[in-house]
Amino acid sequence: GAVVSQHPSWVICKSGTSVKIECRSLDFQATTMFWYRQFPKQSLMLMATSNEGSKATYEQGVEKDKFLINHASLTLSTLTVTSAHPEDSSFYICSARDKGARALSSGNTIYFGEGSWLTVV
Amino acid sequence: AQKVTQAQTEISVVEKEDVTLDCVYETRDTTYYLFWYKQPPSGELVFLIRRNSFDEQNEISGRYSWNFQKSTSSFNFTITASQVVDSAVYFCALSEARGSGSRLTFGEGTQLTVNP
Numbered sequence: 001g002a003v004v005s006q007h008p009s010w011v012i013c014k015s016g017t018s019v020k021i022e023c024r025s026l027d028f029q030a031t032t033m034f035w036y037r038q039f040p041k042q043s044l045m046l047m048a049t050s051n052e053g054s055k056a057t058y059e060q061g062v063e064k065d066k067f068l069i070n071h072a073s074l075t076l077s078t079l080t081v082t083s084a085h086p087e088d089s090s091f092y093i094c095s096a097r098d099k100g101a102r103a104l105s106s107g108n109t110i111y112f113g114e115g116s117w118l119t120v121v
Numbered sequence: 122a123q124k125v126t127q128a129q130t131e132i133s134v135v136e137k138e139d140v141t142l143d144c145v146y147e148t149r150d151t152t153y154y155l156f157w158y159k160q161p162p163s164g165e166l167v168f169l170i171r172r173n174s175f176d177e178q179n180e181i182s183g184r185y186s187w188n189f190q191k192s193t194s195s196f197n198f199t200i201t202a203s204q205v206v207d208s209a210v211y212f213c214a215l216s217e218a219r220g221s222g223s224r225l226t227f228g229e230g231t232q233l234t235v236n237p
Contacts, residue, residue: 034224043212044166044227091164097223108168110156110216110223115164 002028002098006113013084013120020080021116023050023094029074030096035067038091038115050077050094084120092116123148125215127228134203135236142198142231144213150174152218155196156225157187160210169211172196174218203235 003026013019023033033050048069049057056069068080077096081088093115124147134140146155153174159167170180172189180187184201200207213228 032223036225043229044225046224046226049224093164093166095223095225108171110168110171110225112166112168115166117164 002026002096002111004030004094004096004111004113006094006116008116009114010117011119013118015085015120016083018080018082019084019118020078021092021094021118023077023079023096023113025075025096025098025111028096028098030077030098031074033071033077033094033096035069035077035079036093036095038093044093047079047092052077081118084118086120089118089120092118123150123153123215123217123226125213125226125228127211127213127231129231130229131232131234133234133236136205137202138235139199139201140203140233140235142200142211142213142233144196144198144228146194146196146213146215148215148217150217154216154218155189156212156214156216157196157198158212158214160212160230162209166212169198200233203233205235205237208233208235 005024007022011019031052035047036044037047038044046059047062050069050071052071052074058064071077094113095110097110126145155172157169177189186199188197210230210232212230214225216225
């Protein structure tokens with residue numbers, strides 16, 4: 001099946017610094033990718049939709065200047081947490097849809113990366 | 122607006138028991154997809170099933186089965202003869218079919234603990 005790779009898996013950064021997380025679709029092209037955030041013992045919340053070649057669409061309450069998203073190619077989207085603070089510590093996970101997958105099947109068409117654990121100290 | 126409710130926050134069972142995880146959803150769309158994912162402590166999301174809203178057939182895959190009841194907007198998940206390895210957080214999710222059809226709304230998750 002299709003594979004989405006996320007890097008890094010774990011990152012610890014100092015408060016005030018920026019950290020970049022990459023999301024790659026390894027064997028398919030993804031014009032749209034999604035970024036989710038999950039705080040401990042909570043659900044996954046959609047942060048933004050990353051669109052190849054255009055600006056990302058942010059969900060209500062998500063600061064676009066703090067969470068910079070770049071989708072410069074059909075296989076790569078990056079999320080940069082700028083001026084990170086301890087409250088940004090969370091699990092960040094991306095997803096992408098394989099448009100080549102048969103939409104009528106009951107199989108998987110949305111692929112998630114492994115996720116990235118961010119700790120800001 | 123879409124919403125997914127998993128009323129059971131935590132469930133604890135003894136190995137070999139059957140367990141059902143409930144999922145109730147709300148959507149104004151007539152066409153949509155429902156999903157179940159398993160999330161072990163490592164964090165990755167393991168895909169279990171995707172169901173189209175037009176397909177109300179129940180599904181069985183090994184020890185897993187799903188009951189889709191459109192009339193009650195429910196998509197419940199049953200694990201038969203549970204095993205310790207089934208311990209994880211399970212998420213039910215909903216996506217609209219229009220547009221990219223990939224924007225997921227997740228439920229709050231159910232922490233399942235299977236004790237030996």
